[in-house]
Amino acid sequence: MAEHKISERDEVSNVLKVLFAASEAAPFIKTGGLGDVIGSLPKALKRENVDVRVVMPKYQEISPGIQEKMQWQESIYVPVGWRNQFCGLEYMVYEGIPFYFLDNKYYYNRPGYYGYPDDGERYAFFSRAVLEMLPFFDFQPDVIHCHDWQTGMVPALHKIAYQQKPYYQNMKTMFTIHNLRYQGVFPPEVLRELFNLGHEHLTREGLEFHGNMSYMKGGINYADLITTVSPTYAQEIQTPYYGEQLDGLLRSHNQKLRGVLNGLDYEEYNPETDPLIPQTYSAANPEKKMANKKWLQEHLGLPVKQVPLIAMITRLVPQKGLDLVQHVLDEIMEMDVQLVIIGTGDHQYEQMLQHAAHRHPDKCSVQLKFDNHLARQVYAASDLFLMPSQFEPCGLGQLIALRYGSLPVVRETGGLKDTVFHHRHPSGKGNGFTFANYNAHEMLGVIQEAVTLYLSDPPGWQQLVKHAMTCDYSWDQSANTYKELYEVMTLKNRSPLL
Incomplete structure (x- = not known):
């Protein structure tokens, strides 16, 4: 042998x-x-x-x-x-x-x-x-x-x-x-x-x-x-x-x-050493993350400005909450935010997102593909990571987002409930934004809460980012x-x- x-x-x-x-x-x-x-x-x-x-x-x-x-x-x-x-x-x-x-x-x-x-x-x-x-x-x-x-x-x-x-x-x-x-x-x-x-x-x-x-x-x-x-x-x-x-x-x-x-494989996903992102950074110096945001805005043709950048990296299927997004997408676009979505899936969702990007070219970029390099750059650049799943056995996206200091906005289901805690969570574990019911306007309210915190309390936001990046969800x-x-x-x- x-x-x-x-x-x-x-x-x-x-x-x-x-x-x-x-x-x-x-x-x-x-x-x-x-x-x-x-x-x-x-x-x-x-x-x-x-x-x-x-x-x-x-x-x-x-x-x-x-x-x-x-x-x-x-x-x-x-x-x-x-x-x-x-x-x-x-x-x-x-x-x-x-x-x-x-x-x-x-x-x-x-x-x-x-x-x-x-x-x-x-x-x-x-x-x-x-x-x-x-x-x-x-x-x-x-x-x-x-x-x-x-x-x-x-x-x-x-x-x-x-x-x-x-x-x-x-x-x-x-x-x-x-x-x-x-x-x-x-x-x-x-x-x-x-x-x-x-x-x-x-x-x-x-x-x-x-x-x-x-x-x-x-x-x-x-x-x-x-x-x-x-x-x-x-x-x-x-x-x-x-x-x-x-x-x-x-x-x-x-x-x-x-x-x-x-x-999560913390060797593979590490913003301090990641060769796929323009600027490496850590929880000790999260301000360096801003360079990634500027690079992504320029790369995708979005205006370079300090507004909350919301990301979704997902399969475009009902399980991932796309019907919730569809119901309130116009209201999200009325907010002072930018939205970047990467993924492929059901034709109706692809078409809906393409129309949104066409109507709001200065606020919305949609990439109907899966590109691992670009995905990693979006994790490193974004401020918020939207994951409003109908059900989620565990979820990988929210773990990567936490590692890269992109605060998750999630529905409290499956592994999302076990890893993401509302920023006002009484336990002090707060590392993101959560909502309980599978309801589009409940999701919208939590997004508005996150955007308000970003715009009104920059020091508090940075503290929350640091805490998210120090959460340990390694194997x-x-x-x-x-x-x-x-x-x-x-x-x-x-x-x-x-």
Whole structure:
């Protein structure tokens, strides 16, 4: 076998071994927050002395430069129903984290990642391959940590078909819900055709979901522990409004459900060292942030003036509160502000924003694209960051905004409620502006409050910016919580967490 392998006999028995199974990971592939988590949480766990590794599909769109660095390890065949499908096992170390890539040209040598008619088969193959690959490596995980519906069948397969085998019997599975709305629901025939499982598993306690089968339910019902990406979201998804028709099931599993707040990679997002912004700065000298604002105004053709610059960097979809913005956009434009929006999404929102930019060229700039360089420059330049989400499992934008001293204006939901506190919050945690109800005029009132504070109390504003920039939402605390959960699951630590 390859030289990188470490013999189990040489490993310290009390070192936790954790395998992350996910459909994406930055920097290889990223479509949203899931990719960011899988790219950054393992590094924080490694600092906690966890031997953590990641397995993901080898997509066509992983850059050729990275693919050239992958080392072939083994070729195996993976059962997908009555078929045996080829799976190449490839490996590389990235920033100290071992990554395994599962190669199958039929399933993954195509543009994009999701949205294909055969997604059920593609991720059935991936889920089975995660379990089938393990005996070929000298890495026997204590915990397989699965992420979102694409890996929901790993806990199900483990519990139904693998746990009785000696190699797998001591492994535990954790399932993290990043967004409950996306559930991987497929026709019931998939159960036999792709997994070779009988209809006795199509039950409420198994995989059945309104006459179909649900990969998400595979994770919820069969994992040893369920987590989601913020404490508030863990509570919200147990209610009908947020529960996506799974709230009753989640309430029944309340004892094994935990909310662990996502963190931010503070090495990647650091205004003191960020090479993508014109002027670096810190909480100690936030006045240098003004140079970034001047640069952005000139770059986007906005007048260079000291008015509050409001930013949105978002997908233009209903979940992100665009209907609230649409209802009061004219009132926002009547205020002494500038508005910069970056994103793509639904045509109606793109058109609405383009019309606003055309009507108010001196106050509104809309960039219908996603440009990471420009996004970072907008975080560094803006005074306020608007994120009025209908629901938000955790949210990354508000964490970046806080790090860069752009005060968030958010609705109190999910991870937004757990990380942003109104500037008059009695606890003294105030680091932004919040509103409770999904109401356009309530949002408008909070924006007006923020603008008034900016214009009437510059010293108070600067103090609030400094406080926001010193909030610690790095991965360290969350990584420690995950480590404790792993320890309890594997009985390596009898803490009272469960």
